[in-house]
Amino acid sequence: MSEARAAEPVRRRPRDRRQTIEAAAAVAFAERGYHRVAMQDVADAVGITAAALYRHFDNKYELFREIAMDLVARLTNATAAVTSPADRTPGAARADAEAVLDAVSGETVAMRSSGNIYRWESRYLRPEDRKALAAEFTALRCRLSEPAATLRPDLDPATLDLVALAALSVIASVTAHRTPMAVGPLQTLLREAALRVLTDAPGPAPSVSASGDGDAPDEAGQPGRRRDQLAQAGIAAFARRGYHEASIEEIAAAVGLTPSGVYRHFSGKSEILRTACERAAATLDAAAEDALGHPDPREALRSLEAAYVRFAVEDRDLMDVYTADVGALDPEDQRRLRRLQRAHVDDWVELLERVRPGGDPRELRFLVHAGFNVVADLSVALRRSPGPEAKRWIGAVLETVLGA
Template identity: 90%
Template sequence: MSEARAADQVRRRPRDRRQSIEAAAAVAFAERGYHRVAMQDVADAVGITAAALYRHFDNKYELFREVAMDLVARLTDATASVGSAADPTPAAARAELGAVLDAVSGETVAMRSSGNIYRWESRYLRPDDRRALAAEFTALRRRLAEPAATLRPDLDPATLDLVALAALSVIASVTAHRTPMSVGSLQELLREAALRVLTDAPGDAPPASSSGDGEAPEGAAAPSRRRDQLAQAGIAAFARSGYHEASIEEIAAAVGLTPSGVYRHFSGKSEILRTACERAAATLDAAAEDALGRSEPREALHSLEAAYVRFAVEDRDLMDVYTADVGALDAEDQRRLRRLQRAHVDDWVELLGRLRPGSEPRELRFLVHAGFNVVADLSVALRRSPAPEAKRWIGAVLETVLGV
């Protein structure tokens, strides 16, 4: 080996090592969550000592922040080569949208095993870092909204931003499950569904309430039983801070108890979380049972859609906890709840298949997951809008995603 080549390898090794560390950390954070990953876990995955890892990153938070910002930078970089016309025609705008969607979906599929840290783990970023991450995603949505405005002159800027959010949410949904599909077929499916959202989504979205808080969800009265009050307080704490950051003290204070008072009703945080997840599963299962009992497929699917959107809008904290924090349960509870979640997806696939008989079940499964992701993201984005209007608009976007 020549001296020049050896020197070049020495110069490149630190950068390559850092990239390997970030790649291993991204997968670990996505699979196990921020709190369940130790620096030693990442070092072991890379095949280095913990001391060597600390030469690149001072602590776990610094590594996590770097991973989060790098992932969104990859999406931004992927779209950089797509040109923008100063005064595009509708045909040019559609072509530009397709190219941007292809770039984003290609990069997302490539990092499918790690991309879902944005959805839930980003809540552990510090406020300044969270704002920086949000600014990057705002710019990415604008990259879609600008050409979409040529095709949708009926939409105001706020609605265009929401439609772009929904299109990106369709693509991001593949990071939330592991259903297999060839890369080419998957990218085509994502592109078509995201493009449907951008071109066919309903008109102007509901405005924010003048009070800034939206309307109180129906049935939001506080429960009278102390155990139910604690469960509700736990759900709110988990949704706000994440299971690992929420404390028994915080939950107890929300209902005017001491921590010891909580233990008269629950053995600890894990039982509160399990109770919350079981409640969510039961709510969704009841909706599916009602829908599947209807003889007309269109009516049945509409019933299931309405129930899911209603749950996401009216009980958003519970939906968030059920989606995000199942991984904090013990292994057996996780397996049981994952089975319930998969069974609920199966119910959707069955109903959707009746209305799209030419589609393969695997394709429908991807669309269902995309629909779930869009509902979750839009319910957060429209949290200050009047609930009835938000539900109607989100439901219409969901149908666009599903292609019915």
């Protein structure tokens, strides 16, 4: 008996257990959202007990914050490893920008399955943590805007920051979809598209006003039927705080109703969300149908670009909700809306193939997703700019991303 006990292997805790937990949790948060992941889910994914998980993290929020800060640290560390040239000639600046873009794209592709928590799930970070995360991304943009200043001496610092944001948004777009491509060609495609933004983006961006909010709609105070007012109030609340954090009470208060008054028009938050997503899908589908019927492919693509940018700028909250919160719908509604989203991308790829004959359809699909991501990020960054100016500038950047 003593010999048998001596032969049993000694169980030791893996040294990288904490990193394994973070990796599993990052994928879970990215795929299902912060609110739909429990600590037990993470423990099951790692193959440990919940008690063992709590030895590493006190609660789910601490785990989520650690993941968010670690992922951005990977990006900043990758760019810090790139040596800046001593001189600032255009050739050296271009090589520096390419090296930074390669470093960012390498890390982003490596964490493709989890990187999209930044875009939407970061809404659930506490204010001080969101501020720290924003500071890290500001530093990352600065690392790219430095060589861009040499490449684009015609641009002011504010525009250079926006151009850097757009270039990084091109790369980040791969975390928002699952279209497959080998790592090498994918990184090359991302670098070239991002570099196009740095070198070919339009001149000075629109000014940002200290007050005002572009062309954004008046959330819930606009006239109309009560159901429409409630839908608009729900969209605003979901965009601002996320579907799971928003409450029926605040949606009701936004239009001067009690919660019971909401239920005379909607069965609950989920129906408001479904209505919002269906409205967005119908708007985009109508724009695509009009564009595809145009005899000139180039003009058709311009029409589609203009409609998409107009929607993003004028109804930014609805665009955000349609992009971010589909995962909160019931499974069948999710599948239906995902099919509509994929069909919309197909329409763009079809038009882009006509404009760029001979292009690889898969590469064009990546560029379309990159364009969508850039439009979304710039519409937020320019939310306090005059609407017409913002739409023109964002549209020109979109054309640059698409190589159209």
